[in-house]
Amino acid sequence: MSELIERLAAGLPAEAVLTDPDVVRSYANDMAGFCPAGAPAVVVLPRTVEQVQHVMRTANALRVPVVPQGARTGLSGAANATEGCVVLSLVRMDRILHIDPVDRIAVVEPGVVNATLSRAVAEHGLFYPPDPSSWEMCTIGGNIGTASGGLCCVKYGVTAEYVLGLDVVLADGRLLTTGRRTAKGVAGYDLTRLIVGSEGSLGIVVRATLALKTAPPRQLALAAEFPSADAACDAVCRIMAAGHTPSLLELMDRTTLRAVNDMTKMGLPETTEALLLAAFDTPDPGPHLEAVGELCTAAGASQVVPAEDAAESEMLLAARRTALTALEAVKGTSMIDDVCVPRTRLAELLKGTAQIAERHGLTIGVCAHAGDGNTHPTVCFDPSDEDEARRARLSFDEIMKLGLELGGTITGEHGVGLLKKSWLAEELGPVSLELHRGIKQVFDPHGILNPGKVF
Template identity: 60%
Template sequence: MNTVLDELAAGLPADALITDPASTDAYRFDEASFCAAGAPLAVVRPTETEQVQHVLRVASAHRVPVVPQGARSGLSGAANAVDGGIVLSLTRMDRILEIDPVDQVAVVEPGVLNAVLSRAVLEQGMYYPPDPSSWELSTMGGNLATNAGGLCCVKYGVTADFVRGLEVVTASGELLRTGRRTAKGVAGYDLTKLVVGSEGTLGVITKATLALRPAPEAALTMAAAFASAADALSAVTRIMAAGLQPSLCEFLDGVTVRAIQDYRDMGLPTGVGALLLTQSDRGPRAAADVEAMGEICTELGALDVAVASDATESEMLMQARRIVHFAVEKLGSTLIDDVAVPRAKLVELLDGITAIAEEHDVVVSCPGHVGDGNMHPTVIFDRGDPAAVERAQKAFDAIMQLGLALGGTITGEHGVGVLKRGWLETELGELSLGLHRKIKEAFDPLGILNPGKVLAAD
């Protein structure tokens, strides 16, 4: 190990290499602290692609595991350190290299924060739509690695829909360029889409060319309170079937609404069964859009329907949605599910989650990007009570099984990481999983890139 550290140090600036255990310990976990994490040999904080290549060459030569990390805001353990490995923290590679209004692209390094990029392109009249709730904290590298979604996916899609090309350092330290800058291009296999969402198991992203859109028109936001979650979900299916195409459609169940209000006074009605937030960003047509959404909500039993009067009120409602994770954490330890189902199955999903919570005697908070069927049922429990931990794990697994039974998936945007790798084979099947393993071997024959993540050991 001393040889590895000496070789790393030889090709890095002095402040790029951290070996003191008291300091490296801070890099062990992402936000999924329930998942196991190891003690790293070292943390490297590169500022240039060449430094990343150097780390991978040393690691490959000595077969040392490498775990790429961004802001560690992930929720599946994908960025958790492994024993004796190198943590490659990319947060200092944080430059926006180019914003091009003609080709409508931005070229960024992996450490750029989502919100920083979004604001920078907006200043030039453009828009980068993917906006996970952690957008003020999460890096573009992490967003790319997990194919992050967010609040606007219902209209605009997920991260992969906006990636034109990547610069990727391979396990051997070579530099791979995928995709292209042009709006169109179909030459060869789509390695860009393959790397996006691979959670650092196929390569380390050091640069991305991202597609932009013209800035959206002014938006209006509507909030509808319901006595029952089922009525709110029924309203969602009606809204989507009506072709209204909201730019945002978010669901907060009663447990989550109360948690938010207890965490920060946002003026939310705490006695409701659910709160539905929708938005239209079609400028002059937005008022008619939200009025039509409101009429549907009223027809389906909404207790109250309110439209934000200006951008400030709209932003307050969005802030309430963005702080869900922090608010729910105050209730206890959490296991956050990330199931997505067809929208027509949303009521069945929530009814099933309610039954699972009762069966296993746990509290489940259930917010979600309901417009695209992606729900985040969160099992809340006391980690200090072994029996409560066991019940929580059983409830978590039962929710994933339910999502699959309803024709859904075990993860809509958080990724597999450590938390869900045991469920991946259940969803994919033997043939597909075998192809996954062959792809992994082709990119990383020594198995040093983020080992133990996504694919369970044979």
């Protein structure tokens, strides 16, 4: 290890190499529970592409594993350290290099915080749509690594649809440039899409060219209360079948509403079984909201309340953004599933999750990006209670199994990491898994990039 640190220090500023055991230990985990983490040998915080290349050349020469990290807001253990690794934190590479209103692109470093980019492009009348719930903390590099989504996915799509090109430092320190800056381009294999969602297992993203949209009007929302999750999911199907394209369509069950109220004192309705939030960012959202309100009523909504203004709409969105944090506070920790199913099977997933919670005697709250079928069943448990923790793990796995049985996927936006790697083979099948391993071998022949993650 002393040779490793000496060689790293030879090409990095002194402040970029952290070796204090307590400080190094603080970089061991992301925000996922039930995921093991090793003790890093060293943490490095480069500021330039050349410094990242130096780190990878050194690690490759010594065959030392490298775990890339952003803000560590991930929920799958993908950023957890492995024993004796180099933690490569990219948070100091946080410059917005270029914003082009004509080509509608932004060129950024990986450590740029999502909300910072959103505010910067808004000054040019532009909009970067991907907005994970942790958007005030999470970084663009982390968003790219996990192919993250957010509340606006139902209309605008996920991170992968906005990444035009990447600069990527490979395992041996070479610099790979993928993609384009143009609106169109189909030259060669789509290596950009391959890197997006690879969770740091194929290379280190050091620069990204992102597509932007013109800024829409501020969205206006409505809240619809339902006597059952089935009725709320029926409303979702009616809204989508009628051809509406809301800017968001989010669901929170009663357990989630209570947790959010306990944390924020917002006064959300706790007597309803499910609350559906729908919003439109069109120039005249009124007719759309009225039509969606009628569909909710037809599906059995007990009350439909349009927001009076944009400020009230933002309050409803803030409640949804705090849902996962609020559920974690119920018992001290949580396991957050990320199962995505066809919209037509959404009600079955929620019903099945409630049965799993009852069978294991656990509190499981569900919030969801209902418009695209992406649910986050969140298992609340006391980690100091061994039996409760065991039941939590069982319920988590049963929910993933249920999602696959309903024609879904084990992860819609959080990634595989450590938490769900045992389920990936079941979803992919042997042929796909073999090809995944072959691709990994081409990019990382010595297996030093985020080893033990994904598969």
